[in-house]
Amino acid sequence: MRFTDLPLGERPPGRWALAADWIVLDTAQGRRLLHKGEVVIENDRILWVGPRFEGTVSARFDMGAALVAPGFVDLDALSDLDTTLLAHDNWPSEQKGRVWPQSYVDRGPYEMYSPEELAFQKRFAFGQLLLNGITSAAPIASLFYREWGETVAEFTAAADAAEDMGLRVWLGPAYRAGGMVVDGSGKMRAVFDEPRGLQGLENAIGFAQQMQGRDLVSPMLAPDRVETCTATLLKRTMTAAEDLNCPVRLHMAQGQMELQTVLALHGMTAPHWLDSLGCLSPRLLAPHATVATDTDLERYRNNGVTVVHCPLVSTRHGGALRSFAKLRAMGINLAMGTDTAPPDMVLNMAVGLMACRLNDGLESVTSAHMFDAATINGAKALNRDDIGVLRAGAKADIAVFDMNDAYMAPRIDPVQTLILGATGRVTRATIVDGRLSMRDGAVAGIDMAAARAQVQAQFDGLIEKYPERTLGHPPVSQIFPPTFPMMNGD
Template identity: 40%
Template sequence: MRTLLSADWVVGFDGRDHCLIPGGEVVFSGPVIEFVGRGFPGPVDRRIDFGRAMIGPGFIDLDALGDLDTEVLCFDNGPGRKLGRIWTEEALQRGPQDAYTPEEELFKYRYAFTQLIRNGITTALPITSMLYRAWAESYDEMAGVAAIAEEIGIRAYLGPCYMSGLTYQRSDGSLAQHWDEARGLAGLADAARFIADFDGRAGGRIRAFLAPDRIETQLPSVLARTVSLQRETDVPMRLHCCQSVYEFETVLAMRGHSPLGWLESLGLLTERAILPHGIYISGHPQVSRGGDDDMQRLVASGVTVAHCPVVFARDGEALDSFSSYLAQGVRFGMGTDTHPADMVENIRLGRILSALMDGEAKATAADFYRAATLGGADALGRPNLGRLAAGARADITVFDLTGFHLGQVLDPIKAMTLAGTGRDFRASFIDGREVMADFTVAGSNVATLTAAADAQILKARAIHADRAPDRPQVQEIFRPSFRVLD
């Protein structure tokens, strides 16, 4: 069936960059876009005029939360170490435990995928917290996630997260690494099996990627085999890197390299690598190694930095700076990383923080919009995503511009960035399938999802108290904003 969508604004693609088309049209048949412009001359089976709205490409979230909102447990409650956010030595000796049942683990993804689509995200590379698990993700779990993604209709890059160690807190408060190479290699074997079985499922909407956990929890043997598997399969690889001073100094002490230097020595810095978050690199004033070696590595290798400004800004951290990295040639994509899955908020805050770090506004809303669309597509090696153009996949979003809060709409991208939210997305199509209409994700029951998530998060809260230093009562570490009256 051929469908024609029209609106006051369309974000088209001229072969090099996005362009704005007032009174534009987008026509697609099945999963592929046929036409973007005005005055489509052919017959159509269905017409939808969205009026005061912006039709654009779906966002590509390179670090999408596939989890419940565990940030709500820690927000304004003090340092994570005191909250059981990190395993204590005593808890590790008792043995790490899963907070959730296998069914509850899968529910997290159903809840999260619904949130992502609701916020205009059509392609997601999910991430979940390893803090609530006995170890990492498994093949069986990710097979279940693939089934949920196929049912809901989101375009997803999936793969079980694997790690060969974890960070724990000694009794004196210092941090150390606990290693288990066998588990790391078993996780990598699960990843290889998942690639073989699931890459290309659901008409290509389900793709595989390699998802080793953060760099300080990896052994050289596991990462060396990751390099071999990535070269063999040519799937993308995402590895959280340069996201804390602790990580930088720990890797430097253990491996004799900065995190990026170590990845380079292993052969992991390639155009197929996606690195959230790229903040703490050599030359950063808070790390012990100066110089611009790491910046040169980012540029020369062609890796993509997945920029997630909101989650870091909550703790007073920011990339220094987006415009500086961009000017030197670093490739950027965007991620949300936390709840809410609001890419619009990340674009807005990223633009604000970049200006703040620079002392002036150098990066533009357009720069961040490109990163959230074209940059993500480039990172995945997918020139048919992140744009509205003939031959591209029909991953299309409709951003509603009727809201009084948006003010005057002289430029839809600027209006969205200044005053919009992810909740302003009205409709979404993925591979031509209408997965959201009238602000509602197809097949979802928000009340049911919310009630189940509210009940499940209490299990995560309980495990914090069980592994926090001295094992305090839940009420001691999760304080309300104000006194709660009886």
């Protein structure tokens, strides 16, 4: 049997082996790069990593000039049709539909996608993650186009999609107790509805209880952004996380609007505020830390908080973690997230490495540091030692990268070539829990090529509604003007 004959979405029968020119493996002495080795898989586990396996296998597939590696762990994984793309050249945010105007609030916010569209976009986004070698994901979506928070129904559908497609996920509907509103004069302020936020938490707890014991799905609590939360909501969230034994993800220390809002509301930065509430803990995943102070970072370190580094989306908007090397030297656990389209972990590692070197110099960070952040450090944040690694006994969560791609020749060290000479588009296969979830651009459970047209139509329909939720209600052409003046080809 050829590798291309393996059925998508299934585990090959018996023990089977992947041979390749290079394998990233984990040993008791640390991470190593093996030349001319193989991985043997049985059911959902790795049985062997090393030189040629001398035992019996049902099939052996030689991937040739490929890098076989642990699948990526993405702790801020895009799970919608990314509205941050609309902000690339369109600012300020309060005039471009990214802060609700009071007039929209007065008429009543509403869901801009149907339940079917919400379910579809998560399935498509999960497919994109698998295309990029991401095997474990904590999905994230925008609440800008939502009525308020996310729903249990859409996340139940997301859990079913993840298990159908073969993606390991930590899921929880996002909830909030408030949001930013801009009035007719352009002044922004935070408005709160704490009972609504607490009900969102209760719904999320109920969902988490339903997810206990599922195959590829684990619960997570996901309060939205720190400026949309109250002290009561955050304290009850952390208590619930202890009861559920699950992680909590909260975006904070990520931008000037948040920083100024939290300072105005609480007289201190977000990490300081959470520390004063007793809400910093090893359960907390904290994207993005780009405006964190030195004292904030010390609070993270002292409380075991994981910083989720999302360099691509940060640098697109003029921000940067200052810096990866500094946080690493402090002993803070640094994991990775994509948080934007494309959800390309390889590109994120490249941007993160370059941003760190711009800030701290050439020798401040290496490809190995970034690769560890995208794999084993993410697993550590989730309190898992059986993902993000390639060793006997670990989960068979594996990514295979084409090292013979003509666009990245000449090849040097395969990990360095991958990070600084490629993108996620060289991902040849993604295996999750021993199942072949993606091969050569084909994803289990979805026709990505056919879904592409539906994705664009759905996103275009959302853009048409932007005037309703933009200050002054200008036309789309004014909110999102083209890069150059348009001409009609007719």
